Structure formats: C-alpha cells, structure tokens
Amino acid sequence: MQRRNFLKTIAGAAGASITAPYLNFSQFQLFADSTENYSTRCIDLVHRSLVIDMLSQFKLGAFPDVIPDKNKPTATWWSHPETFTAADLARYKESSINVFHIGWGTGQLQPYEDAKKVLSAWDGFITHFSHDFLRVARVDDFAHLKRENKIGIILGFQGADHFRKTEDIAEFYALGQRVSQLTYNVRNAIGSGYQDVDTGLTPFGIDVVASMNRTGMAIDLSHCGPHTSLDTYRLSTRPVLVTHANCRALDPHPRNKTDEAIKKLAATGGVIGITGVRQLVRASEPMTIENVLDHFDHVARLVGVEHVGVGSDIDLDGYDKLPPGLKRKMLTGYKNDQTFHGEIEGLNHPKRMFDLTEGLIRRKYSDADIGKILGGNFARALGQIWM
Numbered sequence: 001m002q003r004r005n006f007l008k009t010i011a012g013a014a015g016a017s018i019t020a021p022y023l024n025f026s027q028f029q030l031f032a033d034s035t036e037n038y039s040t041r042c043i044d045l046v047h048r049s050l051v052i053d054m055l056s057q058f059k060l061g062a063f064p065d066v067i068p069d070k071n072k073p074t075a076t077w078w079s080h081p082e083t084f085t086a087a088d089l090a091r092y093k094e095s096s097i098n099v100f101h102i103g104w105g106t107g108q109l110q111p112y113e114d115a116k117k118v119l120s121a122w123d124g125f126i127t128h129f130s131h132d133f134l135r136v137a138r139v140d141d142f143a144h145l146k147r148e149n150k151i152g153i154i155l156g157f158q159g160a161d162h163f164r165k166t167e168d169i170a171e172f173y174a175l176g177q178r179v180s181q182l183t184y185n186v187r188n189a190i191g192s193g194y195q196d197v198d199t200g201l202t203p204f205g206i207d208v209v210a211s212m213n214r215t216g217m218a219i220d221l222s223h224c225g226p227h228t229s230l231d232t233y234r235l236s237t238r239p240v241l242v243t244h245a246n247c248r249a250l251d252p253h254p255r256n257k258t259d260e261a262i263k264k265l266a267a268t269g270g271v272i273g274i275t276g277v278r279q280l281v282r283a284s285e286p287m288t289i290e291n292v293l294d295h296f297d298h299v300a301r302l303v304g305v306e307h308v309g310v311g312s313d314i315d316l317d318g319y320d321k322l323p324p325g326l327k328r329k330m331l332t333g334y335k336n337d338q339t340f341h342g343e344i345e346g347l348n349h350p351k352r353m354f355d356l357t358e359g360l361i362r363r364k365y366s367d368a369d370i371g372k373i374l375g376g377n378f379a380r381a382l383g384q385i386w387m
Helices: 003-011 040-048 086-095 111-128 140-148 167-174 203-215 226-235 259-267 289-303 324-334 352-362 367-385
Strands: 027-029 037-039 099-101 133-135 151-157 177-181 218-220 272-274 308-310
Touching: 037 040, 037 352, 040 352, 040 367, 111 133, 111 151, 111 167, 133 140, 140 151, 167 177, 167 203, 203 218, 203 226, 218 367, 226 259, 259 289, 272 289, 289 308, 289 352, 308 367, 352 367
Parallel strands: 099 151, 133 151, 151 177, 177 218, 272 308
Antiparallel strands: 027 037
C-alpha cells in the first residue's frame, strides 16, 4: 500500500466496515483476571484499530536507570532481556496497545551520552525479541506491525538536552529517535519549561525547530512553557505534537494547555494526547473516567476530533502499582505534590484502552472517530512529520 493511501486508511480504519450506526449491546468478559465486561462493539473497535499510547514508558522499574524499591528488586529487561517472559509478553499483547511511545528521560548530567545509551539499550531489547517487537521508524511500520501482531516502540525523549548542536538532531534520528520534547519542566538551551518564567525559544531553540523540521523528527511540547510553545507553533513547518497533557479550560494545572494553544496546535496539523493523571484532569475530587472523557470532548468541540489522541503518561500498569521509592521519584514532575495519588479508576490498568473506548461509545462518538482517537490521528500526524 502506498504511504499516502495508508495514512488515509489508518486515520479512519475503525469505521471502514461500518456504514450505518452500529448498535450491539452484547457484553463479554474479555479477560480471565477481570470481571469487567465489554461490549462487542468496543472489543471489535479496539482490535481492528491502530492503538497508539503516545506516552507510555512501557515498564517503569524494569530498567537500570530508574530507582528500584530495595525491598522489591525488579528485573532489568535491558541488561537481561531473557527475564522478560512469555507471561510478560502476553500481558502487553492482551492490552491491545499496538504502539508505545516511551518518552524516556535524558538526565541532566551527561544527556548526550545517556541518550545514546538509552537508544542502544532499547535497540538491543527490540532486536532480542524481533519476532514480537518492532522499532517504529517510519509510518509504513504501523501497517507492518498491525498485520504481524507485533508491538511497536517509538523511541523518544522528554527533553532535548542531548542536542548540543543542531547537527546532533540528524545523528539521533539515524540512531532511531523519532520524537523529542524541546524542554522538560525547566529551562534549557532551547527554551523554557512550564515551571519557569517563560521567555520563549532561544536563538538556538529557533534553529533546533528548523532542524527538527528538516530532519523529520517530531516536536513535542507536553512540558514546555506557553511562550516557548507559541513560538514553536508559529515557526514549525510540520505538525507539532503534545503527546501527553490536558485542557486548561477544565483544570488550571500549569502543565495543561490553554484553548489558544490547542487552536495553534491544530493549525499545524498536530494532535494532543489526553492523560489520565489526576492532577491534569480535575482540580478537585471525586474524579472518574467521565472527567477524563470531558477533555476528549473539549478538544473535539474546540478544534475537531482529528486533533485528539491518547497519551496516558503511565506505564502498562500505572503509577499506583510502582514500588514506593520509584513512585516518590515520579512525583518530582509535579513539584512533589502530596495530593498525588495516581491515576483514575478504569484507566489505571493494562486494559485501559477498552474502558476508554466504552467511554467514547457512551459519548456517542462514531466508530470512525473512535479509530482516529485511539491512534489514527497520531499516525496521520507522524506520517506528515517523519521523512
């Protein structure tokens, strides 16, 4: 299939076989370890859609550069890939998440060296399990992995401190990186994070945006400050992504995006991935999956359903199941907010894409639009970015 035709097909794949309203109220218990029932329509939609989680670190705690709980040692899947078992693989396959954008951290002490180590380690893991995993390097890989029932890994970083000069962008693209946030929470040589007084893109940052456009690496503004983001929307010649954030109109958390920013994002052809992290969903309790769905609705009404997707900002199992030491480390991204207590019921487990799909069905989205939200929108945007 030619690339252009694939992009058109995948963006609306979920609706391809349904030309009239589809009503099926049969319920099935899909998973042996859960009593949750899902409708046949939901199951069918998830299984035939391309499902992308545009920010999921795969498995926090199973890799050597994170803090393990000393009372509960974890396997180091990078250094000992044989410890990733058939049972582990089955859990990822059962999730029906076809593609994980890992969004790893580069660190601040030696980001260039550490970023190269992370890419090398992921390549080693994927190569070891090449029958079941695929490093996603171009848009055609989406059709390939879906057809062969492989799990796709998009290599990206939450920050760009490893770009010491613009020439580094092409080097990391050649090593497999396909997405990069410009900044994390605080200022770097490129621009400002959301925790800073934001002065916008630096001269070097302007060059980085141009170089990422030329190279075909996706720009991610999830943790960037508002002026840095607006500068990027104005200068980028390719779609810009917010892989994991929510709507400021529904929750005033400073990492969420204003309506103005979402409109600028959509004008580039970009997509925002909605998260289920509590602080980014609603400023007060109680919180349910319905509050998360409100963010999907807000983007769809504001700029169109073509500009919203999923960026859960959790690993397969969620923050609440992390070892205590690692969970404390994850809180640093929220200024050690002691009110933090994980994700929202229904979105805090490996089968969350089924719960999300049932929610979208309740909200009266069409099958075609649900397919776009589950992954078609991000696939379309990435196809317009990657070279």
